[in-house]
Amino acid sequence: MKKASLISVGAYTPKHILTNFDLEKMVDTSNEWIVKRTGINTRCIAKDEVTSDLATKAALVALQRSGLDKSEIDALICATVTPDYFCMPSTACKIASNLNLNNVTAFDISAACTGFIYLLDIAKSMIESGSKKNVLIVGAEKFSSIIDWSDRSTCVLFGDGAGAAVISARDDNEIIDIHTSSDGSKGDLLITPGCGTVNPASQEVLDKKLNFLHMAGNEVFKVAVQTLTKDVVDILEKNKIASEQVDLFIPHQANLRIIEAVKQRLNFTDEQCVVTVSKYGNTSSASIPMAMNEAYESGRLKQGDLILLDAFGGGFTWGSALLKFGGK
Numbered sequence: 001m002k003k004a005s006l007i008s009v010g011a012y013t014p015k016h017i018l019t020n021f022d023l024e025k026m027v028d029t030s031n032e033w034i035v036k037r038t039g040i041n042t043r044c045i046a047k048d049e050v051t052s053d054l055a056t057k058a059a060l061v062a063l064q065r066s067g068l069d070k071s072e073i074d075a076l077i078c079a080t081v082t083p084d085y086f087c088m089p090s091t092a093c094k095i096a097s098n099l100n101l102n103n104v105t106a107f108d109i110s111a112a113c114t115g116f117i118y119l120l121d122i123a124k125s126m127i128e129s130g131s132k133k134n135v136l137i138v139g140a141e142k143f144s145s146i147i148d149w150s151d152r153s154t155c156v157l158f159g160d161g162a163g164a165a166v167i168s169a170r171d172d173n174e175i176i177d178i179h180t181s182s183d184g185s186k187g188d189l190l191i192t193p194g195c196g197t198v199n200p201a202s203q204e205v206l207d208k209k210l211n212f213l214h215m216a217g218n219e220v221f222k223v224a225v226q227t228l229t230k231d232v233v234d235i236l237e238k239n240k241i242a243s244e245q246v247d248l249f250i251p252h253q254a255n256l257r258i259i260e261a262v263k264q265r266l267n268f269t270d271e272q273c274v275v276t277v278s279k280y281g282n283t284s285s286a287s288i289p290m291a292m293n294e295a296y297e298s299g300r301l302k303q304g305d306l307i308l309l310d311a312f313g314g315g316f317t318w319g320s321a322l323l324k325f326g327g328k
């Protein structure tokens with residue numbers, strides 16, 4: 001049985017930068033509050049680009065770095081909760097078309113901020129079962145499209161962006177283990193209530209702003225810290241790996257306080273921990289591959305490095321992954 005290996009990573013962020021000082025002019029907030037409570041300074045906002053545009057640009061970078069020809073990709077999966085279209089076509093089909101990938105399996109998944117870990121799980125299974133050889137995975141979000149820009153409790157937190165990776169059948173540098181899970185009973189704490197089958201699109205839905213993201217931030221925060229910590233402890237114990245053996249810990253980038261809490265509980269050092277939330281805010285399914293790309297481009301991530309990924313998000317969903325980086 002061939003092993004599945006993450007052989008390349010890429011990312012793209014839109015050019016427009018929204019600062020905390022810009023937000024001060026839009027809602028009753030302050031740079032001081034945002035930095036102190038979240039660690040965020042800036043986020044990127046897509047103006048003339050849609051989710052598939054961001055995804056295509058990130059995917060192109062990952063594809064180029066993989067050294068593979070386009071014709072060798074046999075599946076493309078996109079994780080997003082801000083797809084181009086509500087029902088169809090899928091964002092993955094649009095990306096495949098943009099990249100001129102013909103006859104590939106293409107579909108979207110929805111797992112909010114845990115999207116990239118779910119993507120890894122699916123790609124690993126496809127490769128180890130022998131059904132696919134090279135799978136292009138993309139986490140892409142245009143969160144600015146589901147944000148109520150008059151709600152200070154959410155509008156300061158999120159940004160737009162995309163991150164991608166190629167997962168291939170290889171003999172070494174494998175994805176060692178992945179754990180994914182969910183608890184649907186807590187779904188109401190982080191929800192876009194409108195425009196689905198529960199509250200179909202209507203003037204009332206728009207008037208009540210049900211098409212936007214609603215979050216019980218404080219309650220989500222507590223569950224996120226507990227769950228992320230437990231997930232890391234469990235996957236390390238299961239694989240008999242000590243936290244100091246991990247070269248890079250790349251957690252979901254939602255809030256610096258959440259990252260710091262998990263980091264301290266697990267005794268990770270600054271050198272081990274990748275933090276990008278200050279620049280990009282929370283980009284949901286794109287946040288982990290964007291952070292991985294940043295570590296790669298800055299020379300912190302090298303072939304054979306042991307990486308630990310950890311995410312928590314709407315659903316609730318959560319997951320962790322332990323892998324050796326297979327990129328050059």
Ligand code: ACO
Binds near residue numbers: 030038153314
């Ligand atoms: N500026 C100024 N004041 C604010 C702002 C703001 N932007 N936002 C909220 N406040 C106020 C509140 O109104 C409240 O005031 P009050 O005490 O007078 O009522 C006070 O600040 C404290 O509010 P809290 O919500 O308790 O603040 P908290 O410290 O919890 O921080 C935050 C809020 C940043 C949202 C935090 O709870 C958080 O990060 N939650 C988790 C986010 C997360 O991990 N999400 C999961 C992934 S997202 C996904 O899957 C899509």
